Amino acid sequence: MSIESRKQSLHFFYSKVVDPLGYKFTPDAELMDFLLEQEVTLEDKHGTPFCPCQPLTPDRTRNMRIVCPCIPFHRAHFDAMKRCWCGLFVHKDVTDPDSLPQVSVKELGLE
Numbered sequence: 001m002s003i004e005s006r007k008q009s010l011h012f013f014y015s016k017v018v019d020p021l022g023y024k025f026t027p028d029a030e031l032m033d034f035l036l037e038q039e040v041t042l043e044d045k046h047g048t049p050f051c052p053c054q055p056l057t058p059d060r061t062r063n064m065r066i067v068c069p070c071i072p073f074h075r076a077h078f079d080a081m082k083r084c085w086c087g088l089f090v091h092k093d094v095t096d097p098d099s100l101p102q103v104s105v106k107e108l109g110l111e
Contacts, residue, residue, distance in 0.1 A: 007036040010049060014069050014089075021071050023078075023089040026097050035088045039068055053086040080108050 001009075011025070011032075018024065026032050038052035050056060051066040065073040071084060078084050082091040083100050090097045 003037060003040050006040045006043070007033070010036055010039060010068075018069050018071060018089050021069075021075075022092055023069075023071060023084075024092050024094075026083075026087055026090050027095070028087075028097060031087060035086055051084075051086055076110055077103075077105050077108060080110075 015025065035052055039049035042052060043049040046056070048063075049068050050063065051068050051070055054066040056063050056066075069084070069089060071078055071089060074084070078089075079091075081100060081103050082094050083089065083097060085102075087097055087100075090100070094100065
């Protein structure tokens, strides 16, 4: 499967998963395309489309919490930021994702 067709497949699948959670793809088409391509690369290398902005560790359980879309595993954190870590997904009510801050779990008191 080509990179483009796999990106389209991931886009289709992810939209079905994140919509009921109250999220949508970022309106930044260039960012969305870049992040999906990074996930395809990670999937080719590791067999799974991991979040491109989170480091993989030797801990498989921890790594499975960053398989995209990882919203269910980090819901409180992402709901507070109105986006996921890499910005591929934002809350449905977000129109300007560039205005959203990155906030650590520690700052939110979620640790």
